[in-house]
Amino acid sequence: MKIRFQIIHNFQSDPLKVIGEVLHLTLQDDLYNQLDLRTTLDFIKVNLNKLLQSDTKLCYFEIDIDETFYDLSKYDDFIDGFDSRLKSLDGFIRLVKFSDEFRISNYLKYFEEIAEIEMNIREVFSFIFYSKYNSEEVDKLDEYDIKYPADKPTNKDFEDRSENPFFYFTFTGYYQFDKPKELPVKEIIPLIQTNELYDHLRNYLNLRGILEERHIDFLKKIREKLGSIETVRNCVAHNRAIPNRAVSSYEKVKPEVHKFIEDFWAEETRIEQEKPENEINFAEQYSYDRLKELLSVAEWNEYNYEVVLHDFWQTGTPEFKFNNLADLKAHLLDISDNTATANFPSNADDREAYDTLYNGEFLVDKTLNEYKKELIILGWL
Numbered sequence: 001m002k003i004r005f006q007i008i009h010n011f012q013s014d015p016l017k018v019i020g021e022v023l024h025l026t027l028q029d030d031l032y033n034q035l036d037l038r039t040t041l042d043f044i045k046v047n048l049n050k051l052l053q054s055d056t057k058l059c060y061f062e063i064d065i066d067e068t069f070y071d072l073s074k075y076d077d078f079i080d081g082f083d084s085r086l087k088s089l090d091g092f093i094r095l096v097k098f099s100d101e102f103r104i105s106n107y108l109k110y111f112e113e114i115a116e117i118e119m120n121i122r123e124v125f126s127f128i129f130y131s132k133y134n135s136e137e138v139d140k141l142d143e144y145d146i147k148y149p150a151d152k153p154t155n156k157d158f159e160d161r162s163e164n165p166f167f168y169f170t171f172t173g174y175y176q177f178d179k180p181k182e183l184p185v186k187e188i189i190p191l192i193q194t195n196e197l198y199d200h201l202r203n204y205l206n207l208r209g210i211l212e213e214r215h216i217d218f219l220k221k222i223r224e225k226l227g228s229i230e231t232v233r234n235c236v237a238h239n240r241a242i243p244n245r246a247v248s249s250y251e252k253v254k255p256e257v258h259k260f261i262e263d264f265w266a267e268e269t270r271i272e273q274e275k276p277e278n279e280i281n282f283a284e285q286y287s288y289d290r291l292k293e294l295l296s297v298a299e300w301n302e303y304n305y306e307v308v309l310h311d312f313w314q315t316g317t318p319e320f321k322f323n324n325l326a327d328l329k330a331h332l333l334d335i336s337d338n339t340a341t342a343n344f345p346s347n348a349d350d351r352e353a354y355d356t357l358y359n360g361e362f363l364v365d366k367t368l369n370e371y372k373k374e375l376i377i378l379g380w381l
Helices: 015-030 037-042 075-087 109-132 135-140 155-160 171-177 185-193 195-206 213-237 244-273 285-296 325-343 348-357 360-369 372-378
Strands: 002-009 044-051 057-064 092-100 299-301 306-310 319-322
Touching: 002 015, 002 109, 015 037, 015 044, 015 057, 015 075, 015 372, 037 044, 037 372, 044 244, 057 109, 075 092, 092 109, 109 135, 109 171, 109 213, 109 244, 135 155, 171 213, 213 244, 285 325, 285 360, 299 372, 319 325, 325 360, 360 372
Parallel strands: none
Antiparallel strands: 002 057, 002 092, 044 057, 299 306, 306 319
């Protein structure tokens, strides 16, 4: 069973640690599954943890549990326990639950497919709008002329159900985000007439709506395809026969919509991973490869809170043991620096560029980040 979430937070600890500990307690105490923290961490995949303009973070993660081995029959208790434990933590702001295989599995063919498409679209819309607006602004969507098919839910409704406004639109409701609503002239004229506020007005007008070109492009592409999906959705929802032409159009559009969504997440991940502060440059590559070699054969002994490094690339295969993160980092930094010294050009002029770009502490942190689960289990994070 796989469930996907987005959580807005200010957690001081790594989100994998926070989510893992909460999930572990929920599975043990609410569903009486006997398992350890290591196993629980394997159920979790953190896809993105993005810093927002509000200095909060948006964590996009999924939980995947094999129901053949673990009892999830009390599914509502599981969701309620997980949700309430997260909400009780310092730094928690908002949790939104998306695709849910437990319920989707009960849908018929078209209903299952369309439900997945709609949840995936909501998930992307939510990510796009949380990337521009804070959670309260997303609940209101004041910059858009929004029409709900029924009475608008309250903010409390959104919070109680782990949802947001995008759960309450029909497919045609997503057409409402083509551009922000026009401002009434009576609100603009006084600002234009006040010279000292003109720059403020111009900036305000220029910054309205979704601004990222890739996000605008996604909204446009999705709008062009939703009609074919909604035609079939309406027939299924109201138990009507689906016209052959509608089925043909639906089958053509369905993979295109999935491709748009897959491409969106791939691009967001690529952009996040290729930020300058996350990249390995040519001066750091030697040391990075060396650190990865060492850690790939390390022993992570949780029973005595010890890490053992085996240097199979050195004569005699020396062994080094560590009982805390600071000492491990110091040792890896020495190896990183020594590797850099040995591989950089000997000529001072040629070497200068390497020395300038090389950052040993960054390399150690980046490499250890790949072993985050082990460090959490050892209690070092």
